[in-house]
Amino acid sequence: MSDTSLTPRTGTIAPNPPRRALALHRELQSVWANDRGLWGQMTAVSHTTLGLRFMATAIIFFAIGGILSMLIRAQLASHQGAFLDTELYNQIFTMHGSIMMFLFAIPMLEGLAIWLLPKMLGTRDMAFPRLTALGYWCYLFGGLIMLTALLFGVAPRDGWFMYTPLSSAAYSPGINADVWLLGVTFVEISAIAAAVEITVTILRQRAPGMKLTQMPLFAWYMLGTSAMMLVGFPPLIAGSVLLEIERAFDWPFFDPARGGDPLLWQHLFWLFGHPEVYIIFLPAAGVMSMMIPVLCRTTILGYGAIVAAILGLVFLSFGLWVHHMFTVGIPHMALAFFSAASVLVAVPTAVQVFAWIGTMWKGSPQLHLPMYHILGFFLTFVMGGLTGVMLAIVPFNWQAHDTAFVTAHLHYVLIGGFVFPMMAAATYWMPLITGRRRVKGLGEAAFWVILIGFHGTFFIMHLTGLMGMPRRIDVYPDNPEWVWLNLTSSIFSFVLTIGFAMFVLDLILQATLGKRESRNPWRAPTFDWAMPIPSPNYNFASLPTARHLDRDADEVILPLARGEGILPGAPNGRRELLVTRVGDAQPDHVGVLPGNTALPLALSASIGVFVLLMLASLYALAGIALVPVAVLIWVWVRGMAPGDNLASVAVTPGLRLPVHHHARASLGQSGLVAFLVANGTLFASLLFGLAFVSVVTPGPEAPISTFTPRTTAIALGLVTLAVGLASACVAWSGRHGAAMLALLLNLGALVVLVWMAATQLDDPTRHARDALRAVMAGYVGLHLLVAAGMAAFALDQFRRGEITVDVTGAWPALRLWQRYTSVTTLVTIGVLTAQAVMS
């Protein structure tokens, strides 16, 4: 247990005595460095390595997506282009959008956060390094599956938002749509993993004394982003799972002939899709908020206003999704709700833009290369924002919907609001990545070529759209008046591509030929510059404390390198970092992180096998492929066992802190809470689907249910009783017997549920209502199975003596999961009963 006597206020923390910096560096390198060679790259779990690898991979996917866009523009350069046939054109524009969204933008922001956050917050790594690595491998394998499909001519072809019924089995036979559904869901594992650890890292690993209101703004932006990812991605995952089940097993969630509704897909997709725009924009805005004050030699104007604006954006962005569906025939009042929310969201966005302009006004802007891209952002993003307000107005939206005007708008928002800030960030943080100075001249030229190429391509596309050209057409033989506009866009798109190539070349030249850069070249005040360049895996030889806040990075580099901060070196030969409390960031305990391991690679590969078997329609084998996944997860969790070394750690003279095995609120516990938020949103998405099909969908009435009310009521009563008792067992007792009882009760409930599904549930292929009931039962069953597995794991820990009076082991996680399972089971039973009674 955490001994509060060991955790005084940070103001009283005495500094460690200075040591030789080189000796500390060697000590830390021996613990935190990656293993050597290719194997070392495969087993690396360091946030520095993986963050950079995420970003490098994302840039490669960006290049591939860019090449696809050149093919699109070559096709559209003339009105009867014969460069691509329609089938290939459809695959290429679908892959262009999917790659840019799922394989470039999201992984890029994840990589940036993974690389930068620990440095900025004053810690040594992300909360869950193996999860970082798992996320990377899932991203890579998922992306490779999608790219391989393109090479074999079976890539998705239904647009990046995969509307049903076009993407349903009847209209999209073959595996093209499955590649998207399974590949994107595979990639989204990395998004959820990143969201969980970003949230936990920001809330629990800030330097001691760094209150939430003292965090660098980038951390606020990333906290908002990760919260949005936890809530925004599950509807997409839910929709993708439902559509894949429909395609694979003919359960008609989206089939109007059998009570389904294609609009349900649109709702689930845009519940993700619109917040996604802000998920992409917020990290970019975060880096802007960090760079602008430094490049203007001043402090940010309106810190509190910007935090409030982030808060507003995070919530309001979830009230806009229907503005992508203004033309589908929804009620007028609903149109007005979402139109109002779409207009309102411009306010917090404008607050940020004015805060940045105000910061520039009060400071002394210096026209370094990052500032070029920042100015490019202002010009481009503001124009994209204004066309966004135009599209939020329903009558205009009805005119411009699905035209090239929308294509232009989204590129102004995404390239203006994400790519320009990322280019600014790349040029700003490259010295910390490479330790080298850039080669002057090429970067500025690249900027101008990109700016001219971008506006030449997309400004004109507004006009093309207003003249009526729809999106996603490959030829327009009856509209020769669009030719000059399209030809101009195509020419400038090639200019744009040349600009991006010049930008990448500039980065390569800096990394390879640049002269050695001095520390903190921008004279920034944040912790990310208070370390050697290029940054080592461990970031800080000793961790910064409250007395290092609000001081220039230059002033704290040497004291931290000499070990005068907290927790210097790695005297125990383990990867240790400090875990602090959420609100006041007081020291709580020492977290011990896992070292290099190939487990994430093996686990993601085994998930990949499952995905490939699903793609091959080998469903029975796919089910069997989940066995190694489960085994590897067990091995993974076994890796967190305490071992022998449970002694408290001296972090400064006179202050010892317990290790996380003794902590009541460990990082793992916080991570599980974050994961359950995402899981709860997935559950809510399924409930939304059930309510939508039950209330709004105009399709044929559901056939009369054939279950026996008395038998079903008894079975549901048994399940309720079992989960309730299991929850009570783990809540009231932490003993071996309670774990055994929880195991038996969860297994018993699962058996009853399976029996009921087999004998009482109606055939899920006959109506969407029945299909959704079966999915809800499956959701509950999966959670009971996991709860039983966790109880079995706790039993094993009791047997090994890893759960004692002082060491909590897996027990808190079991208690939390069991509680969640009980609540979702009861809600499911209540909702399904109410639906049955009302119908």
Place this chain on the structure above:
Amino acid sequence: MRWLGLVLLGPALWAVVFSLVYGLHGTLCATASGPEDLGRAARLALVGAWLLGIAAFLPVFALIPERSGQAANLPRIGLWIGLVATLFTLFPVTVTTSC
């Protein structure tokens, strides 16, 4: 943690009221006989839900400590964001065609 909860309270209340009124609207439209308007009772139900949502903000303002400074201001600003968003985004229940 309590402070973070207070900061999130205002926008979270908006999210709840928005979802409830939107859900109520969908349910009323689904059960309506005509395609255009719902009638007086349904309109009153929607406006009533909106007004109740606005009223829910008032006692919450009392939860915010009467201090000044950034830490106290952010929860207050959060509440104002939620209240203004509730007023603005759900105002259409009073003026637009229902279904």
